[in-house]
Amino acid sequence: MSRFFSDKYAALTPYVPGEQPKNQQYIKLNTNEFPFAPPQAVVDGAKTEAGKLQLYSDPECTQFIEKAAQVWGVKKTQILATNGSDEILNFAFMAFCDKNHPIAFPDISYGFYSVFAELNGVPYEKIPLKADFSVDYRDYIGIGKNIVIANPNAPTGLALSRAQVEEIVKSNPDNAVIIDEAYVDFGGESCVPLVEKYDNLLITQTFSKSRGLAGARLGLGIACEGLIADLNTIKYSTNPYNVNRMTMAAGYAALCENEYYKTKCAEICKTREDTSNALKEMGFEVLDSKTNFLFAQTDKISGKALYEKLKENGILIRHFNGGRIDNFNRITIGTKEQMDVFLKKTAEILKEKE
Numbered sequence: 001m002s003r004f005f006s007d008k009y010a011a012l013t014p015y016v017p018g019e020q021p022k023n024q025q026y027i028k029l030n031t032n033e034f035p036f037a038p039p040q041a042v043v044d045g046a047k048t049e050a051g052k053l054q055l056y057s058d059p060e061c062t063q064f065i066e067k068a069a070q071v072w073g074v075k076k077t078q079i080l081a082t083n084g085s086d087e088i089l090n091f092a093f094m095a096f097c098d099k100n101h102p103i104a105f106p107d108i109s110y111g112f113y114s115v116f117a118e119l120n121g122v123p124y125e126k127i128p129l130k131a132d133f134s135v136d137y138r139d140y141i142g143i144g145k146n147i148v149i150a151n152p153n154a155p156t157g158l159a160l161s162r163a164q165v166e167e168i169v170k171s172n173p174d175n176a177v178i179i180d181e182a183y184v185d186f187g188g189e190s191c192v193p194l195v196e197k198y199d200n201l202l203i204t205q206t207f208s209k210s211r212g213l214a215g216a217r218l219g220l221g222i223a224c225e226g227l228i229a230d231l232n233t234i235k236y237s238t239n240p241y242n243v244n245r246m247t248m249a250a251g252y253a254a255l256c257e258n259e260y261y262k263t264k265c266a267e268i269c270k271t272r273e274d275t276s277n278a279l280k281e282m283g284f285e286v287l288d289s290k291t292n293f294l295f296a297q298t299d300k301i302s303g304k305a306l307y308e309k310l311k312e313n314g315i316l317i318r319h320f321n322g323g324r325i326d327n328f329n330r331i332t333i334g335t336k337e338q339m340d341v342f343l344k345k346t347a348e349i350l351k352e353k354e
């Protein structure tokens, strides 16, 4: 730290992204990316815009937002596009949270929530998951704080129903409730239909997981017009051209290919069920995932040792150190072929331990 670093950030512990190896070829099952390359139309969209990079991007993201409004069935004024959904989450912390408007979220969830809270000087409460790692929606009823919940949750993969989320939103009418739907396309129940009814609900989604554009950085928020207007105030006060030309064109083309992504997500869900069953047969406990990853443990080998052994064998999964989830690993669902290699290596590692 230099002597110029502001006191307000001195205690900040930044988010630690999953490993993104540069040299060795790994089977990458550690950051929940989509395992398929973008369709040609998406690549072509980005390429066309590459030749116009001397010009700023459209700050209003007009074409993209029009298409997104159609796809999600809301008004154009109810959507904001951002540089990944991490950006809209940060905007929401900036817009709706402060010393007098603290926020609550599950103790085991997306690591960025506490980082955004600390970055923005927002007091936060971590509400423990139940013993089975589910979110108990009743813990959030009428708590009178802002709330952010990943639904389905990460890294557990477990989901709340729309009716349960509605109870939370309804019972905290004077607080913003942010539902992070990064994984909703893999079997969750989206709460987008609720934004018509509640002026305190913000839904965030991302193109990084179910639309395979993690490297492009594209996310969005859907809410009533008032919340989106506030988030736009933050956007135009930080980075008006937050979505670059190539990304916007790729995102637009991806929305035009909706059927392709639906088919691929269904394929990933099928592979997830097959992988889950195979792990259970090997003696793993596997949580009931509604996402593109599995959260699993076994008493035959520690979470950390399995992670390390697989890495030696060219397979990356995600291990989170410490606490109640120390023995678990989060395993992204890749292609069927990748999961076959993962299962084979895992079986070999368990056999060595016997």
Ligand SMILES: *Cc1c(COP(=O)(O)O)cnc(C)c1O
Residues within 6 Å of the ligand: 083, 084, 085, 086, 087, 110, 150, 154, 180, 182, 205, 206, 207, 208, 209, 214, 217, 218, 219
């Ligand atoms: C991956 C992820 C995000 C954000 O991803 P972006 O790449 O920034 O869009 C947000 N929330 C959760 C729970 C995630 O897993």
